[in-house]
Structures are given as structure tokens and as C-alpha cells.
Amino acid sequence: MNGETTAPRPPPPIFVGHSSLRGVIASEITKLRTVRSTMWSFGVLVVLAVGLSALATSLTTSHWNQAGFGERFTFDPIRESLIGVFFGQFAIGVLGVLVISAEYTTGTIRASLAAVPKRFRLLLGKIIVFGVATLIIGEIVAFASFFVGQTLLHAPAPHATISSPGALRAVTGDGLYLCLLGLIALGIGGIIRHTAAAVSAYVGLLLVIPIIIALLPSTVSNDVTRFLPASIGHTVVSRIQDPHNFSPGIGLVVLAIYAAVALGVAGYLLVHRDA
Amino acid sequence: MIEVRGLTKRYGDKIAVEDLSFNAYPGVVTGFLGPNGSGKSTTMRVIMGLDHPNGGTATINGRPYHDLDWPLREVGALLEARAIHPGRTARSHLWMLAQTNQIARSRVDEVLDIVGLTEVANQLTGKFSLGMSQRLGIAASLLGDPGVLLYDEPVNGLDAEGIRWVRNLLIGLARQGRTLFVSSHLMSEMAQMADDVVVIGRGRLITQALMSDLLAGNQQSFVRVRSPGIDPLVVLLETNGARISRESDGSISVSGLTEEMVGDLAFEAGIALHELAPVNASLEEVFMELTEESVEYHGAPGGSQ
Numbered sequence: 001m002n003g004e005t006t007a008p009r010p011p012p013p014i015f016v017g018h019s020s021l022r023g024v025i026a027s028e029i030t031k032l033r034t035v036r037s038t039m040w041s042f043g044v045l046v047v048l049a050v051g052l053s054a055l056a057t058s059l060t061t062s063h064w065n066q067a068g069f070g071e072r073f074t075f076d077p078i079r080e081s082l083i084g085v086f087f088g089q090f091a092i093g094v095l096g097v098l099v100i101s102a103e104y105t106t107g108t109i110r111a112s113l114a115a116v117p118k119r120f121r122l123l124l125g126k127i128i129v130f131g132v133a134t135l136i137i138g139e140i141v142a143f144a145s146f147f148v149g150q151t152l153l154h155a156p157a158p159h160a161t162i163s164s165p166g167a168l169r170a171v172t173g174d175g176l177y178l179c180l181l182g183l184i185a186l187g188i189g190g191i192i193r194h195t196a197a198a199v200s201a202y203v204g205l206l207l208v209i210p211i212i213i214a215l216l217p218s219t220v221s222n223d224v225t226r227f228l229p230a231s232i233g234h235t236v237v238s239r240i241q242d243p244h245n246f247s248p249g250i251g252l253v254v255l256a257i258y259a260a261v262a263l264g265v266a267g268y269l270l271v272h273r274d275a
Numbered sequence: 276m277i278e279v280r281g282l283t284k285r286y287g288d289k290i291a292v293e294d295l296s297f298n299a300y301p302g303v304v305t306g307f308l309g310p311n312g313s314g315k316s317t318t319m320r321v322i323m324g325l326d327h328p329n330g331g332t333a334t335i336n337g338r339p340y341h342d343l344d345w346p347l348r349e350v351g352a353l354l355e356a357r358a359i360h361p362g363r364t365a366r367s368h369l370w371m372l373a374q375t376n377q378i379a380r381s382r383v384d385e386v387l388d389i390v391g392l393t394e395v396a397n398q399l400t401g402k403f404s405l406g407m408s409q410r411l412g413i414a415a416s417l418l419g420d421p422g423v424l425l426y427d428e429p430v431n432g433l434d435a436e437g438i439r440w441v442r443n444l445l446i447g448l449a450r451q452g453r454t455l456f457v458s459s460h461l462m463s464e465m466a467q468m469a470d471d472v473v474v475i476g477r478g479r480l481i482t483q484a485l486m487s488d489l490l491a492g493n494q495q496s497f498v499r500v501r502s503p504g505i506d507p508l509v510v511l512l513e514t515n516g517a518r519i520s521r522e523s524d525g526s527i528s529v530s531g532l533t534e535e536m537v538g539d540l541a542f543e544a545g546i547a548l549h550e551l552a553p554v555n556a557s558l559e560e561v562f563m564e565l566t567e568e569s570v571e572y573h574g575a576p577g578g579s580q
Contacts, residue, residue, distance in 0.1 A: 018344035019376050027374040034367035035360060107358025110325055111415065114352055115375040117324045117341045274326040 024116055024125030032129060035102075038095065042133075045091040046141055049084030053145035056083045057152040064157040074240070077160040078170045081149025082237040085174050088141055089181045089233065092134055093202045096185025099130050100266070101195040109275055119271045123190065127263060131183055138178030142171045166239050173236040173248050180255040181206075181229060187262025191269055206230060229255060276301055276454055277322060277423060281331035284317050284478075291317040292478040294331070299456040299471070301422065304449045306469030306486065307458035310566055314478035315458040316354065319427050322456075323352055335423050347376040351416030352425040356408040356432070361401025365392055365411050368400060373418050386414040389444075405432035413441070423454040430464060442468050462562035466490065476566040497530040498537050501550035508546050515540060526550065 032038055057080055064072075103109035116122040146162065153159035160167050185202050192198035210228050213221050222244045225231050232251035235241060246254060277299040284292040292314040299305035309315050320326040322333040324340035335343065335350055343349050359368055369383045387393045390410040395403070400411060409432060416424055426445065430438045446468060449455040459465050465472060465486070472489055474481040482489065497520075502508050505527065509519050512529055515536070520528040529537055534553045541548050 015345050015348055019346065023375045023377050027371045030367060030371040030374055031363075034364065034371065035362045037362055102360065106360045107355055108360050110320075110323075110354055110358050111372060112375075113325055114323050114350075114354075115347050115372050117343065117346055272327075274320075 019116070021121055021125060021128075024121055025128055027115070028125045028129035032099070032133060038098070041091060041095050042137055045088055045095075046137065046144070048091070049088035049141045050144045050148055052084040052087050053081050053149045054152055057081055057149040061153055061157045075158065076239045077150065077153050077158055078146070078164070078167050079234075079238045081146050081153065081160075082142060082170060082174045084141065084145045085178060085233065085237060086230075088138075088178055089206065089229075090203065092138070092178050092182040093185035093206070094199055096130065096134070096182040097189035097192075097195060097198040097202060099126055099186055100189035101193055101198050104193045105195055113275050120267050123263070123267050123270055126186065127183065130186055131179060134182035135175060135179040138182075139172065139175030141178065142174035145174075146171045169248065170237050170239070173252060176252055177233050177236050177255065180252065180259050183259040184229070184255070184262050187259060187264075187266045190266025191262065226251075227254065229258070276337075277305075277333070277335055277425075277456055278337075279318065279322065279331070279333045282318065282321060282328055282333055283330035284314075284321055284326060285329050290478055292321070292328075292475075295475065295478065295480050296331075297473045297480060297483045299454050299473075301454045302449060302452050303470035304445060304455040304457055304468050306465035306472040307456060307475070308462060308465050308469075308472055308562065309458075309460065309475040309481075311460050313460075313476050313566070315460075315475065316427055317478070318475075319352070319354055319425055319456075319458065322425065323350070323354065325354075345376050345419065347372065347378065347421065348419035349421050350423045350425065351419060351421040352427075353409070353412035353416050353429055354425070354427045356405060356412045359400045359403075359408060359411065362399060364397050365400055365403070365414075366396040368411065369415055369418060372415055376419055378418055382418060382420075386417045389417060390414040406434065406437050409433060409437070409441075413444070422452070424448060424456070426455075426457045428458055428460070430459070438464075474562075474565055481565055496553060496555045497528045498532065498534045499526055499550060499552045499554050500529055500537060500548060501526045502541070502546055502548050504546040507544070508541060511540055511544050511546070512537065528554070 057077075060075070060080055067075075103112060112122060113119060116125075146167070150159045150161065162168055162171070184205075185198075188202050188205075189195075189198045192201060206229060210225070210230055213224050213228065216224070226245045231242075231245050232255055235245045235251050236248045241247065245251065279298070280296050282292055282295040283290070295314070295318060307315055307318070317326065318333075321328050322335070322340065332339065340346065340350065363371075366383060366387065369386065370380065373380070373383055384393070384396075387396050390413050392407065392410055392414060395407065400408065403411065409429065413426075413429065416426070424445075429441050429445070433441060442464075445455055445457060449470070457465075457468065469486050471483070472486045473483045474489075500508070505525070509521075509527060512532065513519060515532065517532045517537075518530045520530075522528060532540075534551055538548065538551055
């Protein structure tokens with residue numbers, strides 16, 4: 001059982017080089033892959049987001065004849081099919097928070113930091129792995145929602161194809177939107193470190209702040225609303241742009257800046273706080 | 276080799292470790308002994324680069340932990356056995372750690388075998404007993420076959436067989452030439468394992484010494500005596516250079532004279548003895564003696580300084 005202890009230890013081998021980001025990335029992939037709840041959450045996210053889009057589009061088709069003229073005029077088949085993203089952003093936010101907060105609540109962070117004492121490198125590994133994973137999942141959700149939705153949208157309701165104007169942009173942007181929100185959540189998780197508190201902060205950002213801003217005088221709220229992730233999300237998936245909002249491209253850049261700020265603060269705190 | 280120099284760590288206003296210096300050398304088990312709350316875990320966290328010191332340095336083979344090229348191949352540690360994600364299997368836990376330092380996958384199975392967890396390698400660690408978690412933590416510490424190993428209270432929660440196993444494993448690792456730094460709040464545990472011992476209390480160094488010197492130097496012994504003629508006996512013994520302490524049960528504790536000398540003196544003076552017994556302080560009493568000034572929480576409210 002312990003051949004380890006009886007044999008004299010051979011002279012310590014000389015290791016060339018040093019540990020690197022590559023090992024951290026491999027390790028973070030294993031971490032994400034080997035916790036069943038994470039894999040379940042990703043699966044549930046895909047199924048529910050696509051399911052929600054399917055439900056919305058099939059209801060639209062079956063109720064089209066009862067819809068009023070204005071409703072028919074403003075109907076956007078692309079946005080309708082991507083509606084599931086507004087559910088998906090919560091699921092992906094919880095996952096983003098958990099990537100860091102679960103390490104603190106379970107204590108695994110001590111083992112992780114002992115293995116990777118260069119703390120910023122550890123965070124960078126998480127950002128890369130979770131960012132790529134959520135981008136892939138986000139695009140899967142977006143494309144699946146689009147194609148399932150457009151299949152269910154049929155006459156008399158109008159539908160779009162991927163080559164319709166703005167469709168490809170909306171669908172790919174939708175996946176990117178989910179990915180960036182996941183990274184914002186990862187940053188919040190790194191700053192707050194407690195799962196419940198960090199999830200609350202994230203949900204507050206998406207749901208509570210818009211309500212507060214809506215209560216402000218419209219001259220103020222019109223200028224502020226465009227900075228909200230939810231407004232950006234709407235712009236990204238919509239064919240018709242609200243003049244008060246950023247364009248989809250600028251909107252995604254604004255979200256990327258939020259993510260960079262949140263992750264930057266998380267990185268600073270990770271390096272300077274005790275684990 | 277671990278070198279700690281002038282280490283100070285505060286949490287807010289509370290001083291956890293103050294101006295602590297000691298060395299842990301290769302080839303021996305260095306015991307790190309102190310009452311609960313004396314700063315042992317804090318010191319270990321600082322050595323491992325997990326907490327930032329307010330002053331002083333802690334180095335491993337001359338370098339701060341943060342600067343090690345291959346941390347897991349140079350240092351292994353078990354700080355908290357329960358600090359594992361309960362939703363991951365033992366094998367996955369070890370594999371994700373191994374990958375960070377590019378340690379081969381085959382090594383995961385080797386260390387599982389060393390600690391005897393091969394059978395449960397694919398079970399979720401959430402179902403593990405404390406003893407199994409302890410073994411998994413030890414397996415993780417051995418992943419990189421490191422020359423420096425730190426263990427914080429490694430026998431906590433183990434049964435007698437487990438304790439013996441850990442003790443033999445750690446001693447064996449030291450005999451291979453590795454630096455073993457092992458904390459405990461139990462003197463008796465340390466006495467069976469450590470060659471060298473660092474004793475701390477309230478975050479300050481009390482002594483660093485060879486275990487054998489520590490035991491010899493602090494071995495308190497006295498002679499317990501009961502006698503119907505206790506008062507003349509006290510006078511007689513004191514004139515012969517003994518220090519006497521009267522106990523509440525009517526007996527006296529005599530130090531400075533052996534039991535033979537006490538018996539002979541009493542016989543010559545014609546004083547009857549009802550009890551004459553040498554008493555040696557236990558290891559725990561030696562430890563208590565060393566640290567009593569520095570124990571943070573006393574049981575009795577009147578006992579605090």
C-alpha cells in the first residue's frame with residue numbers, strides 16, 4: 001500500500017520551465033466538466049431557452065388571426081424566436097457566479113491557489129474556459145432557438161430565414177450577449193464570493209435597476225436606459241432599433257466593457273485579499 | 276527547507292501571529308505545536324501564499340511560495356481536509372489539481388493507491404467520511420512528489436488505525452529526505468512523530484528545540500507524600516533543601532529530593548509515611564506548562580490573565 005515510504009527518495013528531479021496558463025486552462029476545463037450540477041445546468045439552460053422560444057413562436061402562429069393591426073405591424077419574427085435568451089441570461093449568470101463562488105463555499109479555492117499561486121493566471125484560466133464554454137452554449141441556444149422558432153412560425157404569421165436582413169447578426173449577437181453576461185456574472189462572483197449574495201447582485205442588475213430607472217423622469221431615463229444590459233439585449237435580438245438605444249455592435253462593446261471592469265475588480269481583489 | 280522570519284499577521288485588530296521565526300529542515304519531521312487558536316493554521320496559510328503577511332517572510336527552499344516554478348512539485352500540503360467540492364469524484368479532484376502543474380495522469384492513480392482510496396476513486400467526495408477526506412487531502416499533497424510537505428492537524432478525525440498509518444507515512448516521507456512540517460495541538464501525538472518541534476502560543480514563538488531536549492528539559496517530577504506527622508516532616512524536608520507544596524487532600528508534593536532521600540530522612544527522624552510516590556508530569560503537562568501563559572481561552576473565568 002505504501003511502497004512510497006519504504007524506498008529511499010531518488011534525487012529530486014530537475015524540472016525545466018515553469019507551470020503555465022496551459023495547465024490552468026486544462027484544469028479549469030476538468031473543473032467545469034466534472035461537477036455534475038454544472039453540466040446539468042448547461043443542459044437545462046439549452047432546453048428551457050429553446051423551449052421558451054418554441055412556445056412563444058407557436059403561440060404567435062396559432063393566435064395570429066386574433067392579433068391587431070399594430071401588433072402585426074411591429075411583429076419581429078427574429079426577436080420572437082430569440083426570446084429564450086431572457087431566460088438564459090439568468091441561468092448563465094448563476095453558472096458564472098458559481099465558477100468562483102463555489103470554490104470559496106467548498107474551500108477548493110485553497111487547493112486551487114496552492115496549485116496556481118499566480119492568482120491572476122488562475123482567474124484568466126477561468127475567464128478563458130468559462131468564456132469559451134458560454135460562447136459555444138450561447139450560440140447553440142441562439143441558433144437552435146432561431147431555427148426551431150422559424151419552423152414553428154408559419155403562415156399566416158410571417159417568418160424569417162437566416163439570410164433575412166439582420167437575422168445572422170441578431171442570432172450570433174444573441175450568443176455573444178449570453179457569453180458577456182456570463183462573464184459579468186463571473187466577475188461579480190469573484191468580487192462578492194458568496195453565491196447567494198452574488199446571484200442577488202446579478203439579478204438586481206438585470207431586473208431591479210431597470211425598474212428604478214423607469215421611475216425616473218423620461219428625460220433622464222431615456223439617456224440612462226440604453227446602458228442597461230436588458231436594453232442592449234433587446235437591441236441585439238431586434239430587427240427594428242429603438243432610437244434611444246445603442247446600435248447592436250456598440251451595445252455589445254458596452255457589455256464587454258462591463259465584463260472587463262467586473263473581472264478587473266475581481267482580479268485585483270483576488271490578488272490582494274487573503275484566500 | 277522552510278524558513279520563517281519575523282512573520283506577523285493581523286486580521287483587523289487581532290494579531291494572529293507576531294514576529295515568528297523558525298526553520299523546518301529536510302530529513303526530519305518538524306512538529307508545530309500550540310494550543311487551538313495559537314496561530315498554527317495562519318502560519319501555514321502564509322507559508323502557502325494563501326494569506327498575505329503584514330510583516331516578515333516565509334520561504335520554501337529560499338523562495339516565496341508565489342515564485343515557485345512548479346508549486347505542486349515542490350510543496351505538498353493538507354490544510355483543511357473538508358475543502359473539497361462535494362460534487363466531484365476523488366479522481367477528478369486530483370486530476371484537476373495535477374493538470375495545473377502538468378503532472379501525469381498515471382500519478383493520480385499512484386497517489387490514490389498510496390492512501391488506499393483506489394476503490395472509492397470514482398465516488399463523489401461529498402459522501403466521504405472525515406477520515407477518507409483526510410486521506411484524499413494527503414493524496415493531493417503527494418501528487419507532485421514534492422520535497423516539502425505541510426500538514427495541518429493531519430490526524431484529526433482519524434481512528435487509531437488511521438492515526439498509526441498517517442504517523443508511519445509521514446515519518447517515512449521524512450526519512451526519504453523530505454521536509455515535513457506537521458501541526459498538532461496534542462503533545463502526545465507530536466512526541467511520537469516529531470524529531471524537531473516548534474512551540475507557539477498566542478502567535479509567538481515559545482521555543483524551537485529537538486523533541487528529546489524539550490521532553491528532558493521540561494520533565495517535571497516530584498514526590499507525593501502522605502504522613503500522620505506531616506508538619507514535622509515538612510520542617511525536616513525543608514531544612515534538607517526540598518521545596519514543598521501542600522495539597523488540598525492533606526498530602527504534600529516534594530520537589531528537589533528523590534523518593535529515596537525523603538524515605539531515609541523520614542525513617543531517621545522516626546516519622547511514619549503512609550504514601551511515598553514519585554510522580555512524573557505527563558507530556559500534556561509539559562505542554563501546558565510551556566504554553567499556559569499564552570493560552571487564549573481558559574476554561575475557568577478566573578483563569579484569564
